[in-house]
Amino acid sequence: MHLSKRATLMLVLSLAAVLVGLLWHSAVYARTPLQQGSSTADLIPLYTIQGDAAASPYYQEWIDTYGVVTAVTNDGYYLQDPVGDGNPDTSDGIFVYTQRPPTVTAGECVLLQRAFVDEYYEKTELSRTKAPVESDLCAPTALQPVPISAARLATEPAQLFEEVEGMLVQIDDLNGMAQGGIKRFADGAAEIAFLPTEWVPYVAAGRVFQHDAKAVSALMYLGSELGAELPEVNRGDQIL
Numbered sequence: 001m002h003l004s005k006r007a008t009l010m011l012v013l014s015l016a017a018v019l020v021g022l023l024w025h026s027a028v029y030a031r032t033p034l035q036q037g038s039s040t041a042d043l044i045p046l047y048t049i050q051g052d053a054a055a056s057p058y059y060q061e062w063i064d065t066y067g068v069v070t071a072v073t074n075d076g077y078y079l080q081d082p083v084g085d086g087n088p089d090t091s092d093g094i095f096v097y098t099q100r101p102p103t104v105t106a107g108e109c110v111l112l113q114r115a116f117v118d119e120y121y122e123k124t125e126l127s128r129t130k131a132p133v134e135s136d137l138c139a140p141t142a143l144q145p146v147p148i149s150a151a152r153l154a155t156e157p158a159q160l161f162e163e164v165e166g167m168l169v170q171i172d173d174l175n176g177m178a179q180g181g182i183k184r185f186a187d188g189a190a191e192i193a194f195l196p197t198e199w200v201p202y203v204a205a206g207r208v209f210q211h212d213a214k215a216v217s218a219l220m221y222l223g224s225e226l227g228a229e230l231p232e233v234n235r236g237d238q239i240l
Contacts, residue, residue, distance in 0.1 A: 082141075
């Protein structure tokens with residue numbers, strides 16, 4: 001798993017700074033029926049698309065699916081199955097890449113027809129889809145974040161987070177030491193890299209260098225892609 005800018009969006013963290021105001025009332029969309037010759041039996045659940053391996057069993061195939069929008073970025077959105085399959089080895093969520101600001105809002109149940117399954121930096125995502133339409137296939141209950149732990153030393157992030165890739169998750173008591181100032185990108189997005197407090201004593205001076213793969217694997221990232229305003233920080237500042 002490569003920690004590129006878009007790869008850091010692998011998880012939809014339910015941190016207070018990220019999800020404040022996220023699940024607000026959805027806009028009203030005209031309902032559009034399934035294409036002629038299609039039925040709900042043709043819809044492939046998101047957890048089936050994800051599968052229990054690193055890559056999707058539907059890689060480079062066209063599929064129809066549906067789910068609840070959990071978060072929106074400037075070039076896509078996260079979609080999650082409203083119920084899930086209860087299998088801890090398969091993720092119930094996915095990122096839908098739209099290339100431009102999407103038309104959906106968090107909380108909507110949408111149907112996707114003819115979406116292309118791809119892998120971007122080892123992260124399964126959907127793209128090239130037709131415009132999403134409102135659906136009544138989702139359960140009325142609100143999605144609850146899945147509790148997970150922070151990254152660990154000497155453990156590949158994929159080993160910890162593959163099964164919750166693209167899902168709404170929650171990390172309690174997440175804090176740490178900033179590894180530098182805010183990193184800003186050309187599209188206006190920003191992120192802060194930090195080392196969780198529990199691992200600081202095991203890293204010399206609490207400072208992570210790129211050549212130290214053991215320490216790099218424990219880094220966590222706070223991003224602004226979901227609308228959070230990140231504070232100015234310096235290396236060594238505490239993230240609380």
